Amino acid sequence: MGGKVLEEIAAEVGELKEKLREFFSRKRIRRELEAAQAVGKNSLVVEFDELIAHGEGTLAEVLQESPHFFFRIANEVLAEESGNPKMQLRVKGAGQTIKIRNLRAGHVGKFIQIEGILTRASEIKPEIREALFRCLHCGELNSVPQSEEIFREPLSCQNPNCRKRGPFKLEVEKSEFRDWQSLRVQERHEELRGGRMPMMLDCIVRDDLVDVAVPGNHVVMSGILEVFQESFKQKKMKTFRKVLYVSYLEVLQKGVEETELSEEDEKKIKEMIKDPELYQKIIKSIAPSVHGHEAIKEGIALMLFGCDPLELPDRTRIRGDIHILLTGDPGVAKSMLLSWTANVAPRGLYTSGKKATGAGLTATAVRDELGGGWTLEAGALVIADGGVACIDEFDKMSDEDRSAILEALEQQTISVAKAGIVATLNSRTSVLAASNPKMGRLDRNRNLVQQIGLEPVILSRFDLIFIMRDEPHGETDKKIARHMLELHRKPEIAKPPIDSETLRKLLIYARKYIHPKLKGEGVIKKIEDFYVKYRSAAERGEPVPITPRQLESLIRLSKASARMHFREEVTEEDVGRAIALLSKYLHEAGIDTATGKIDVDIILTGRPKSQRDKIQRVMDLIGEVENRHGGMAPIEEILRRAKEEGIEENFVHRVIEEEKREGLLYEPKTGYVTRVVKG
CATH class of the missing domain: 3.40.50.300 (P-loop containing nucleotide triphosphate hydrolases)
Structure with missing residues (x-):
């Protein structure tokens, strides 16, 4: 490399260092740095927009086009300014957010920002940052920085009196490690239309970014897009897989309600709300x-x-x-x-x-x-x-x-x-x-x-x-x-x-x-009356038609109706709609076909009250026959007694088999059953 080229590179490095020193000396940045050091953090987060605003946008331009060069120089300057050699810069944002499916070859090696849903997170592993090898010939410790993904060993001993090519022993305890985690981010489903498959991107986070997000989180990340050659059956292919090396990660508490609407949209919606038929x-x-x-x-x-x-x-x-x-x-x-x-x-x-x-x-x-x-x-x-x-x-x-x-x-x-x-x-x-x-x-x-x-x-x-x-x-x-x-x-x-x-x-x-509340006394009384009226049937020995779980459903449906009417308070009309839907559900799914009555236990336990009563009567008969025969009940006599009471033979056999499986009955000898629990 010619002397002139080296001079130009040195000048570029010197100019970039000077701009970064100016940037880090700003009052707000200095306060952020001091706050980070006070809590033992080894990173300083700055906004991409701040880099644009400083030095006529040169810093932001260098970051986007040559991110590796930028971070190497920035971290050197930051280490000098903070007195902490481990201090590193993290940049929040990268200008425009790029959709994962829109990442192209032109983005490789560039600083970008993406957004999506975290679908996968690996265990946290130690990644070696600086490896120390002991030469087994002379005992010299050889330091090898590990900046690449592939583990590097020394080519020869650094001791000028040795220079042997090995063997070397890795001194794990004296080497420097950092935390490492791989993530996978997927496009948000609300961005997909027309049956498209969601695109995914693998990401690497290190140090204080590990364990920040868990699968299911909505995240925004900025970092350097790199590629790694793919292989098939141990043969290298011409295609490469994309991986984002993350500089900054933020978990967004972004539910549906956080989605932005334009002023025009909100104006149109406010007009629609006035429609009584909405x-x-x-x-x-x-x-x-x-x-x-x-x-x-x-x-x-x-x-x-x-x-x-x-x-x-x-x-x-x-x-x-x-x-x-x-x-x-x-x-x-x-x-x-x-x-x-x-x-x-x-x-x-x-x-x-x-x-x-x-x-x-x-x-x-x-x-x-x-x-x-x-x-x-x-x-x-x-x-x-x-x-x-x-x-x-x-x-x-x-x-x-x-x-x-x-x-x-x-x-x-x-x-x-x-x-x-x-x-x-x-x-x-x-x-x-x-x-x-x-x-x-x-x-x-x-x-x-x-x-x-x-x-x-x-x-x-x-x-x-x-x-x-x-x-x-x-x-x-x-x-x-x-x-x-x-x-x-x-x-x-x-x-x-x-x-x-x-x-x-x-x-x-x-x-x-719109966040409706249950306030009015009339509303609360209507819900209460409905619940008590249905529950009172159970006091007369009839099936239980409703439980507190359906009461919670009724409240949810009433509030949803109020929200659908764009009201801040639940009205009796909302409760009426919820009752109508809940009643339809109970009359269809909760009907005991044997009695024609609503019995919510069909859904809660799988058995209506009429069937439970019938099963209990069979168990009582078994107990009576068992007592008469000194502890063992002949199945033939159980069937005869059940027939006298109008209980089908098949039903009795089914109950006996089910209770044997449940461990409530056992068969001491062929043709006889005994209860496990007496009483």
């Missing part, structure tokens, strides 16, 4: 290509608007998100309703319980491609945090997801303890799920829980359950056929009163500005 127009705008199902569409609308969670003084949190389950015969538009909701919700995600792999619906630990080891990967409910998760084939989910789904639906968190990783992730999302009957079609003569492959404990977490039947009915069939034919002839008839984009903005506005 509530009905919103319902008619829900999946307009699906004929009928008005109650279901109203439920989905209320779910989209939702209500605020309730934080109690004892730190108990009562969820505000509404969960809905659609179950019924094939071909009744369940999947269409889910797909429409996922596309229109400001942060919607559509997945299938059957096809969910990897992290599934919740979260899992997987092998890290960048650093080996284990990494925590977020599932659908974590990625949809702050939005709506639409899950088709909900009854087909894996056993692993079934065990975690309860916590996700009620506590709205997902706890993971796998491969040495212990974490709790947020899943503050509304769930719209669809399931199919085990036998293909629903049978009106059997209870709901007997027909769908979901445990009662999961069903009880849904605020509303809608049964969708496909039953022949002349007038209804004619309307559906006409609607479908007209859609093919004139697709414009599916045009809703409010288009999807405007509806999305309405949802954002409502969740951002």
Whole structure:
């Protein structure tokens, strides 16, 4: 390299150092540096805009075009100014945020900013920064800085009297290490339209940036985009994978309500709110290509608007998100309703319980491609945090997801303890799920829980359950056929009163500005009267038609109705709507087919009161026969006594087998049973 070129480089370095010294000597920057040192931090965060404002934008320009050169010089100057050789500069922002899918070859080696959802985080590992090797010939310690990804060893001993090419021993305790973690960021689902696959980007964070974010967090990062050559079957390929080396990372508390609306949008929405028919127009705008199902569409609308969670003084949190389950015969538009909701919700995600792999619906630990080891990967409910998760084939989910789904639906968190990783992730999302009957079609003569492959404990977490039947009915069939034919002839008839984009903005506005409260005495009395009236049936020995869990659902639905009307207080009209929807759910899903009465225990326990009473009578008969025969009850006599009381033989056999499985009965010898617990 010529002397003139070296002089030019030296001049550039000197000029950059001078500008950086001026920048770091500014009062605000000096205060930030002193504050960082006071708490033992080894990094100073500055805004990209501050670099633009200083020195005619030269610093920002050098950073964007030659980031490695910039940070090397900046960290040297910062170490001098602070007296701390480990002090490093972090830059927040990079001008324009670039979408992950828009990253191109021209961005390689440049300083950029991205935004997305964190879907994967590895374990934190020590990364060697400066390796010390002891020469086994002369004992000299050789220092080798580790600036590259590949581990470097000394070529020869640095002792001028030795100069041997080894062997060397790494002195781990004397070497310098720093924390290292790999992350994976995915495009936000609200940015995806038209069925696009979300793009992902692997990222590396070090030092004080490790463990800042967890899967499911909405993050913004700035850093240097690098590439690494890909290989296939140990052969190098011509393509390279992109990796962002992060300089700054921030977790954004960015729910739907934080999405920005323009002044024009807000002005238009304020005009729409004045329309007395807005509530009905919103319902008619829900999946307009699906004929009928008005109650279901109203439920989905209320779910989209939702209500605020309730934080109690004892730190108990009562969820505000509404969960809905659609179950019924094939071909009744369940999947269409889910797909429409996922596309229109400001942060919607559509997945299938059957096809969910990897992290599934919740979260899992997987092998890290960048650093080996284990990494925590977020599932659908974590990625949809702050939005709506639409899950088709909900009854087909894996056993692993079934065990975690309860916590996700009620506590709205997902706890993971796998491969040495212990974490709790947020899943503050509304769930719209669809399931199919085990036998293909629903049978009106059997209870709901007997027909769908979901445990009662999961069903009880849904605020509303809608049964969708496909039953022949002349007038209804004619309307559906006409609607479908007209859609093919004139697709414009599916045009809703409010288009999807405007509806999305309405949802954002409502969740951002409207926070209804339960205040009026009349409102509280109406909810109380409904609850007490239904509960009083249980005092007369009848089935329990409603529990405190449905009371919570009623409050959520009432608040959502108020928000959908853009009101700050819940009215009796809102409570009336919520009662109508909840009553429909209880009359459809909670009916005991044997008695025709509402029995919420069908959903809570899987058995109606009439069946529980019948089972108890069989157990009482077993006890009576057992006492008469000195401790062992002949099954033949049990069957005879049951027949006298009108209890079917098959039912008695089923009870005996079930109670044996539960460990409440055992068979001391063939043809006899004995109770384990007497009384």
